[in-house]
Amino acid sequence: MSAILEVEHLVTSFPSAKRGQTIKAVNDVSIHLNQGEIVGLVGESGCGKSTLGRSIVGLEKPQSGRVVFDGVDLGSLSGRRLREARRAVQYVFQDPYASLNDRQTVGEAINEALIIAGLRSQTEREGRIAELLNQVGLATTVRDRFTRELSGGQRQRIAIARSLAVEPRVLICDEPVSALDLSIRAQVMNLFLDLREKLGVSCLFIAHDLALVRQAASRVYVMYLGKVVESGSSEEVYRNPSHPYTQLLLASVPEADPATERRRNPPLITGEIPSPTNPPSGCFFRTRCPLSVEACAEAEPVSQEVSSMHKAACRFAGGLFAKRVSAA
Amino acid sequence: MSSEPILRVKDLTIDLLTAHTVVRPVDGVAYELSRRETLAIVGESGSGKTVTCFAPLGLMPVGVQADISGSILFDSRQLVGSDNETLRSLRGKSIGFIFQDPMSALNPARRVGRQIAEVAELHLGMTARAAETRALELIKMVGMSDPEIRLKQYPHELSGGLRQRVMIAIAIAAEPTLLVADEPTTALDVTVQAQILRLLKEIQSRMDMAMILITHDMGVVAGAADRVMVMYAGRHVETGPTERVLSQPQHPYTMGLIDAIPRKQDAIGSRFRGLPGIPPILGAPITGCAFMARCGYAVDACGERRPPFLPTAVPGVSAACPVLNIRAKECA
Amino acid sequence: MFAFIAKRARNAVLLLFLASVLCFALVVSAPGNVAILIAELRTPTATKADIAKVEEELGLNKPLLERYGFWLNGAIHGDFGISYKTGEAVGASLKSRLAVTATLVAGGAVVAFLLSLFVGFVGALWAHRAPDVVTRGSALLGASTPSFFVGALLVYAFSVTWHVFPTFGFAGPVSWVLPWLTLGFLPAAVLSRVVRVGFEEAMAKPYVLTAMSKGLSRTSILVRDAIPNIAPTYLNALGTQIGTMVVGAVVVEPLFAWQGIGDLFLTGVRFRDFMVVQACLLVFITFFIILNVVVDICITLTDPRLRLQRS
Amino acid sequence: MQPVRPLLKAIGAFPRSAVFTIGAFVLLGLLAPYIAPHDPNAQDLLIAGQGPTLAHPFGVDHLGRDTLSRLIVAARTSLVGVCLVLVCAHAIGIAIGTIAGYRRGWTDELLMRIVDVGQAIPSLIVSLAVIGIAGVSYWNMILALALAWWPGSARISRAVAVNTMNKPHMEALRVLGASPVRIYFVHLLPTTIGAVLVYATADAGAVALAIATLSFLGLGIQPPTPEWGQMLVDALPYLESDPRQVILPGLTLTLAVIGFNILGEAVALNRVPKPLTSRMLAARRRVTAFWAKEARP
Secondary structure: OOEEEEEEEEEEEEEOOOOOOEEEEEEEEEEEEEOOOEEEEEOOOOOOHHHHHHHHOOOOOOOEEEEEEOOEEHHHOOHHHHHHHHOOEEEEOOOOOOOOOOOOEHHHHHHHHHHHOOOOOHHHHHHHHHHHHHHOOOOHHHHHOEHHHOOHHHHHHHHHHHHHOOOOOEEEEEOOOOOOOHHHHHHHHHHHHHHHHHHOOEEEEEEOOHHHHHHHOOEEEEEEOOEEEEEEEHHHHHHOOOOHHHHHHHHHOOOOOHHHHHHOOOOOOOOOOOOOOOOOOOOOOOOOOOOOOHHHHHOOOOOEEEEOOEEEOOOOOOHHHHHHHHHO | OOOOOOEEEEEEEEEEEOOOOEEEEEEEEEEEEOOOOEEEEEOOOOOOHHHHHHHHHOOOOOOOEEEEEEEEEEOOEEOOOOOHHHHHHHEOOOEEEEOOOHHHHOOOOOOHHHHHHHHHHHHOOOOHHHHHHHHHHHHHHOOOOOHHHHHOOOHHHOOHHHHHHHHHHHHHOOOOOEEEEEOOOOOOOHHHHHHHHHHHHHHHHHHOOEEEEEEOOHHHHHHHOOEEEEEEOOEEEEEEEHHHHHHOOOOHHHHHHHHOOOOOOOOOOOOOOOOOOOOOOOOOOOOOOOOHHHOOOOOHHHHOOOOOOEEOOOOOOEEOOHHHHHHHHHHO | OHHHHHHHHHHHHHHHHHHHHHHHHHHHOOOOOHHHHHHHHHOOOOOHHHHHHHHHHHOOOOOHHHHHHHHHHHHHOOOOOEOOOOOOEHHHHHHHHHHHHHHHHHHHHHHHHHHHHHHHHHHHHOOOOHHHHHHHHHHHHHHHOOHHHHHHHHHHHHHHHOOOOOOOOOOOHHHHHHHHHHHHHHHHHHHHHHHHHHHHHHOOOHHHHHHHHOOOOHHHHHHHHHHHHHHHHHHHHHHHHHHHHHHHHHHHHHHOOOOOHHHHHHHHHHOOOHHHHHHHHHHHHHHHHHHHHHHHHHHHHHOHHHHHHHO | OOOHHHHHHHHHHOOHHHHHHHHHHHHHHHHHHHHOOOOOOOOOHHHOOOOOOOOOOOOEOOOOOEHHHHHHHHHHHHHHHHHHHHHHHHHHHHHHHHHHHHHOHHHHHHHHHHHHHHHHOOHHHHHHHHHHHHOOOHHHHHHHHHHHHHHHHHHHHHHHHHHHHOOHHHHHHHHHOOOHHHHHHHHHHHHHHHHHHHHHHHHHHHHHHHHHHHHHOOOOOOOOOOOHHHHHHHHHHHOOOOOHHHHHHHHHHHHHHHHHHHHHHHHHOOOOOOOOOHHHHHHHHHHHHHHHHHHOO
16 A cells, blocks of 8 residues: 655644744644545644644645655645645535535535636536535535535535545545534544545544544544654554553543443543643653653653554553553 | 432423524423432433523523423422522522533633632622632632632633633532533543543532533433433433433434444444434424434324323333334333 | 833834834925925015025925934924924924813813713613613714714804803813813714623623623623723723824814814914924824823733733 | 625615615715705805795805705715725725735735724824825815725725635635635635625715815815815804804714714624514514414314
């Protein structure tokens, strides 16, 4: 499998509310996405997962690092050529009520995307609109409805159809179901699975819902305070979390089964995410980590290989971890 | 839980009138809550779970008029039809409230200490200085570090979890007998959510409070609630002890909702389970069962009249489902 | 906080400098040759020699930068040159008229402040009931009535019909009442709407629901929760309105025959007396810049979020 | 079409009283020459200062000119002036505001600093200064007021533009690879113009007041063209003998402005929910009563 999208050492920062300070929302992150793969990106709010997604599609301007699509460094392009290259990577927004223009009908919204994609003939566009609506599981009769008349689930499908109009190869999905009703989330999630199967589209699935990501993604990245702390196949990471943050994060999720939930006594993470304006020295997680030692404050942890493809940025990851836990 | 329930709601119907529309988000809801008990009200957005608890106490934003009928007995006092002053004297003193988003729920221009202390001033008749001491005590009680400094801070200087702790301190300042928590952890991160839930349980048992926990998260329900009431389209469709409802759901909607939660056993890359169709749009009350259009078990009888709320085969669990009722009748 | 004030003061000085350049440039770039204008004012049949003489007198034949330096140096020391029209020293007339305008604007500001708070609070306390409808209606009317019309009506009612106050002149507090009311009326109406709209907005915020859940009464919520939130907006609007009142002096002073700076400015504008226009502009703009800094500091003090950002 | 639609929609939501007064003002201005009963400049010294008669229902002024006709024709003077000022000011303001909001970065910083300075100085001072330098004439007045008004328009346009650019549906267009020309001209500019049009209408009252004030000071509309402020100042010396000639133009001006101010208040409170009126409540309760009846059988 070859990587279709590679992100290398990406840094994106914002000016802070306090003057003269900056927030490194994404701090030296490298990830990749293979052809036809669904990859999860999880973390709590403020960990930089959305900023990473927005930086990839050019909605934020990264300070440094590279975004390579299909072997082409997007940083080396500009103007029209950049727009055309970027088109292959589309973005699905969290809020389907805001991502569509209220004043457009469904047909107009998709039609505009087709015009942007360079489809000149009106009849061809008409046919393509019907095809796209079909692809996302909507009847072609919705074409003349205004988007504001539709439900959240329908709107999200239309937003996806519009993205598909430019024939993307990668979808960056930023919390695509968290604004939707519980009972219809599965419908939209299954749509992503279908799209991958039928069109071979790869997905970067950004979410805070760990259970959702586990089921959908074959690989997963865990972010904390702008950095990737753990990565690996979903199987591995969920079964054998090797960064203390991942462990505590997974342990914090309550389970819907009262019997296990009552018995469960999750180790609580103390405190909250420190301000990204002024992150702790060394390991960013050490202020909340039950395992932290003095050395953690001195140097940034190096990514340790737990098993092949499974990495964690903690000095205790892998073999050392078990020792430390039993000692504690 | 043998004693007289602290809250007894019967046939509660609420119509919300606004400048543009009129909706009925609560349609004949009934439930009871005993002292020291936690009831979780579960439902999707628009199921009426928040309005059920807030409108009867006069907590509606400007521009929304709530017409309420039915009966709500709180501590053997009838709330429906009570005048504003009576309701106001209950709020804060006997019933504390926690809101979903602690950022917007706190006043950005006032110090958190003052926002807590004024409750003590109002309901416990304390002087400003005594109330300040009380606020300090409360801040310690909700587990905030550096309490003296926190008192003097403004909401925007605190993180989301700390803000929610302030909100809790405000709600319990006058030691109410009932705490209504509206999605108290939804706006928070999962690691902080666990801390806040634990704090709520702790305070509840320390202060001997009853609690209504409004949520959409079955995980939260499983961990925190004694009993659960599931709402759909403004109606209660199933109630019962948490462990029974969650493990043996009776109503098809509850079944679907619980089934839709991804499980550890699900294979990676497998399809997601969910409910077909979309929730009904609020408006006029629905004849027949509101869930009928999305229900796999529906029969013709479902559409005829509103299904009565009856005990099911599982002890302590009641549900409003015609199919279940028919089946129960056949068994009998 | 001190760093913030220092920074604002530094910016203000910079702005003052820019304003002085602007004032100077305005007159330099004015259409028509100033020298010809003045020469013709003196003798309608001005010859080339007359014009040259005027140029020599006013230093108009010197390079621009030198003229600016000369003018600025004079302005700092209170010398704004000689009026083309009257031949008086502009600096001296400004000094003698300052007290009149200050009295007018200060009185008008107090009227606007008190009236607007009273009207705004009455409206908020009895929101959407009779007192609110009445105060809102009056505020609407007030904000739509030009000050010269207000002045005319007041004069007609109180001087012509009832003989309570003198029609014009600057002679003791009794003669000040009508000009103060005239000047303060429109700003009061505008500000009372700021108060009323501010309350309306604040009372629709989610934190009001929290306050209600505490069992506070509507009046306590207005006082405790709403006021701290609308104070910064009100102060900002008050600053703007005080600025507008300085300009209002241009209308009100001639109406009541007060010899203030507004009256001087108006005469200057009418007769294109550039030295006077230039001097008055500089005085006005200096006042606005100082006013802005003061308002900014007040807002920062009342808004905790800004305070955090700026400290 | 796109910018007009939100305006029409907004007009539908305006308070009736505002729509009525503004509509009357605009109609009066448009039709003035056809409905004025007399030539507004025809003098008749014989009847100067006369009270209301059948021929002159509002009387005549000190030169014997028909007051009603002058009031009506003055509406056109005011309307044309207001429109000219607003068009000039908003053309500059919207151009600068949308460019700042679209480009952001240093362009935005620079343009907004200029706007800041422009806004810090009260508009009348700016206009007076311009007239003081450029001299008294109709076009100088328009220019002076436009110069005083554009910073406000630029500030609002920029806010709207920034807000629009940050909307996910605009971001979606950028991700789709829409060209800057499409984003700016097809989406950003029409949306901004639509939103600013409403503000411009609400602001028209302030411009009308400014024109009248300048004319009152003798620096705006020059005689014999009838204008309310100038009619008032003309009649001021006769305040004691004939107050009607002072009060009528003042009142007409106030009436014209009040419609715009009602609108301005409605715009400011647009997003703030208000308690329901009893009429509304009754209408909604009829619906719920119908529900109850329906549910019974």
